[in-house]
Amino acid sequence: MADLESDGLSSGTGVHTILHGHDYSEKGTAGNGSNNGITSGVVDEPLGKGGHDAWAPRNEHHRGTNDDTGFVGLFKKTIWHGGSVYDAWLNATAAQVGQVILTMPTSYAQMGYTWAVIFQIFYFTTGIYTCYLLTRLYIEYRVRKEKEGVDFKKHIIQYHEVLGSLVGMWAQRVSLFFNIITVGAISVVQINCMCKVCKFSLTGCSDAYYLNPHLPKRTWTAVFGAMSMIVVVLPTMHNFRVWSFIGIVTTTYTAWYLFGASISNGQVPGVKHTAPINLETFFVGSTNLLFASGGHAITIEIMHAMWRPVRYKYVYVFTCLYVWSITIPHCLAVYWAFGDELLKKNNAFAVVPSSNFRSAAIVMMIVHQAVAFGLYSMPLYFMWEKLLRVHKSRWIIRTVSRLPVALFLWFLAFAFPFFGPFNSLIGALIVSVSTFIIPSVAYIIVFWTPTARQNEAEKPGILRRFVGFRGILGVNFFVVVVILATGTALGSWANIKNIISQIRTFGVFEKCYQC
Numbered sequence: 001m002a003d004l005e006s007d008g009l010s011s012g013t014g015v016h017t018i019l020h021g022h023d024y025s026e027k028g029t030a031g032n033g034s035n036n037g038i039t040s041g042v043v044d045e046p047l048g049k050g051g052h053d054a055w056a057p058r059n060e061h062h063r064g065t066n067d068d069t070g071f072v073g074l075f076k077k078t079i080w081h082g083g084s085v086y087d088a089w090l091n092a093t094a095a096q097v098g099q100v101i102l103t104m105p106t107s108y109a110q111m112g113y114t115w116a117v118i119f120q121i122f123y124f125t126t127g128i129y130t131c132y133l134l135t136r137l138y139i140e141y142r143v144r145k146e147k148e149g150v151d152f153k154k155h156i157i158q159y160h161e162v163l164g165s166l167v168g169m170w171a172q173r174v175s176l177f178f179n180i181i182t183v184g185a186i187s188v189v190q191i192n193c194m195c196k197v198c199k200f201s202l203t204g205c206s207d208a209y210y211l212n213p214h215l216p217k218r219t220w221t222a223v224f225g226a227m228s229m230i231v232v233v234l235p236t237m238h239n240f241r242v243w244s245f246i247g248i249v250t251t252t253y254t255a256w257y258l259f260g261a262s263i264s265n266g267q268v269p270g271v272k273h274t275a276p277i278n279l280e281t282f283f284v285g286s287t288n289l290l291f292a293s294g295g296h297a298i299t300i301e302i303m304h305a306m307w308r309p310v311r312y313k314y315v316y317v318f319t320c321l322y323v324w325s326i327t328i329p330h331c332l333a334v335y336w337a338f339g340d341e342l343l344k345k346n347n348a349f350a351v352v353p354s355s356n357f358r359s360a361a362i363v364m365m366i367v368h369q370a371v372a373f374g375l376y377s378m379p380l381y382f383m384w385e386k387l388l389r390v391h392k393s394r395w396i397i398r399t400v401s402r403l404p405v406a407l408f409l410w411f412l413a414f415a416f417p418f419f420g421p422f423n424s425l426i427g428a429l430i431v432s433v434s435t436f437i438i439p440s441v442a443y444i445i446v447f448w449t450p451t452a453r454q455n456e457a458e459k460p461g462i463l464r465r466f467v468g469f470r471g472i473l474g475v476n477f478f479v480v481v482v483i484l485a486t487g488t489a490l491g492s493w494a495n496i497k498n499i500i501s502q503i504r505t506f507g508v509f510e511k512c513y514q515c
Contacts, residue, residue: 079241079242080239080241081238081239081241082238082239082240082241082244082305083238083305083306083307084306084307085306085308085311085312085314085315087238087240087241087244087305087306088302088303088305088306088311088312088315089315089318089319090240090241090244090245090247090248091237091240091244091302091305091375092295092299092302092312092315092316092319093244093247093248093319093322093323094240094243094244094245094247094248094251094368094371094372094375095244095295095298095302095372095375095376096292096293096295096319096320096323097251097292097323097326097327098190098247098251098365098368098369098371098372099189099190099365099368099369099372100288100291100292101251101254101255101258101326101327101330101348101365102254102347102348102349102365103288103346103347103348104120104288104289104292104327104331105258105330105331105334105335105338105342105348106285106288106342106343106345106346106347106348107285107286107288107289107331108275108285108331108332108334108335108342109273109275109285109335109339109340109342109343110275110276110277110281110282110284110285110343111275111276111282111285111286112273112275112276113273113332113335115276115282115286116285116289116331116335117328117332119286119289119290120289120292120293120324120327120328121324123289123290123292123293124293124320124323124324125320126293126436126479126483127293127294127295127296127316127320127435127436128316128317128320129475129479130296130435130436130439130440130479131296131299131312131313131316131439132313132316133439133440133442133443133476134159134296134299134300134439135299135303135309135310135312135313135316136313136443136456136458137162137163137166137439137442137443137446138157138162138300138303138309139309139310139457139458140166140446140456140457140458141157141161141162141165141166142157142309142457143457144165144166144457145165153392154391154392155391155392156236156301156304156382156391157300157301157304158179158300158301158379158382158383159175159176159179159297159299159300159379159434160172160173160175160176160179162300163175163438163442166442166445166446167442167445167446171438171442171445174438175434175438176383178430178433178434178438179297179379179434180380180383181426181430182294182297182426182430182431182434183297183298183376183377183379183380184377184380184409184412185426185430186297186372186376186426187373187376187377187380187409188409188412188413189426190369190370190372190373190376191369191373191409191410191413229403229406229407229410230370231243231370231371231373231374231377231378232381232399232402232403232406233399234374234378235395235398236301236304236305236378237298237301237302237304237305237375237378238305240305240371240374240375243371243374243375244371244375246367246368246371247367247368247371247372247375249364250364250365250367250368250371251326251364251365251368252326253360253361253364254361254364254365254368255326255327255329255330256326256329256330257357257358257360257361258330258333258334258348258352258361259329259330259333259334260357261352261353261355261357261358262330262333262334262336262337262338262352263333263337265337265352265353266337267336267337267338267339268337268338268339268341271337271338271339271340271341272339272340273335273336273339273340274339274340275340277343279490279494280493280494280497280498281343281494282494283428283486283490283491283493283494283495284491284494284495284498286486286487286491287425287427287428287432287487287491287494287495288427289427290427290428290431290432290487290491291426291427291431292323292327292427293320293431293435294427294431294432294434294435295319295435296434296435296439297376297379297431297434297435298375298376298378298379299312299316301378301379301382310458330348334348334351334352337351338351349361349362373409377405377406377409380405380409381398381402381405384401384402384404384405385398385401385402388401425491425492425495425496425498425499427487427491428487428488428491428492428494428495429488429491429492431487432483432484432487432488432491433488436479436480436483436487437479437480437483437484437488440476440477440479440480441476441480443472443476444472444473444476447469453469
């Protein structure tokens with residue numbers, strides 16, 4: 001693990017921009033050497049030019065070199081290179097909300113209208129705050145390294161490397177452990193959710209698309225696990241523009257379809273809204289909402305793909321606002337229409353009536369799972385490449401090296417077809433720590449001394465000066481205590497009981513779980 005835990009950086013002679021896994025040339029010229037099969041360039045702007053964030057590290061790609069003309073240049077600009085704030089928003093939003101759209105209405109049925117909305121807003125607001133802390137830690141790491149003359153050529157910075165450099169080796173190992181479990185588990189969930197979605201009949205859709213709902217889920221796991229591995233060919237988050245755009249279209253359609261279907265169908269006869277019923281189901285539901293707010297496992301990689309990473313803290317605010325706009329309405333509508341029926345059917349597709357619109361939503365969610373699988377498995381590929389010492393190799397070598405990781409995730413999906421219940425447990429035990437607790441604690445350690453605060457890379461704005469370090473210390477302490485209590489402790493207790501029940505009922509390697 002030594003290679004994985006080291007920065008993997010080499011010293012240079014000046015400040016360079018991050019080169020998203022590609023070997024670009026310096027000084028704004030076109031790349032002519034080995035570059036993982038992609039030729040482009042970099043604008044190496046001196047820090048201190050242009051805008052209020054001119055001091056910050058940049059990853060400016062040269063937009064239009066002599067080699068990037070005609071169709072090839074147009075393709076790269078519109079399809080391949082995605083380092084703007086809009087691309088970061090696409091990546092963050094596509095990763096933030098996905099299959100949880102189908103399970104969040106059940107969380108409302110477990111918690112009730114009021115508590116579900118309160119917890120959802122609280123977790124997402126806290127996530128925005130801790131994302132801001134992570135952004136500051138990333139910038140601090142970048143600026144310190146660049147002052148040391150570190151060259152980031154062909155190296156993708158990751159969560160554990162930032163904490164290892166700023167806090168210490170123990171923080172690097174802890175964050176590495178939590179992030180591997182987080183992104184690995186979420187990746188497996190995507191494959192399983194494809195199979196679960198395929199359980200529902202698509203006979204109502206047109207002849208252009210038809211899936212056999214009678215095939216066991218294990219067969220669908222084989223099919224969609226293989227399809228998901230296509231994303232191993234994408235070099236970095238910088239190249240997800242089209243994929244992430246598709247991902248957002250699919251989830252937006254699905255959320256508003258569920259809203260419309262619930263309202264038009266009206267309340268089912270005898271509908272009841274008895275939540276909250278007991279503490280166990282309440283905290284199973286709350287930790288599913290916590291899980292939905294935890295996209296921080298890939299925050300550093302998304303920032304790394306940006307031309308101006310310092311702006312990510314604004315990007316994530318708009319990500320959460322957008323997620324609220326599509327999830328809260330559909331959750332309220334589905335729970336209003338079907339009530340306690342969601343406690344027995346924890347997938348929203350199971351309660352809405354069959355129609356062509358539902359069939360389209362099913363297809364779209366299958367597509368989104370492939371997108372989400374690519375986004376969340378990407379950090380694992382980077383870690384594996386660094387462990388094998390091929391992270392700076394050509395694109396084809398890196399792609400082939402990733403296959404064992406993808407196959408292992410596929411195997412886990414085979415072994416645990418009921419992985420859906422692990423969503424909430426992952427939220428309680430893992431996401432709560434990596435998303436909320438680690439950033440809060442790490443920020444305090446890094447900026448504990450007056451000297452560290454005086455020399456920080458990103459100087460405080462009006463709000464941060466008003467709050468002061470003591471105010472931030474208080475907020476961070478509050479976040480840690482509340483998340484430990486509601487998420488890690490009570491959430492873990494409730495979800496472990498739920499998973500034990502699932503294992504006793506269905507076992508492992510089940511051919512057709514819940515068929």
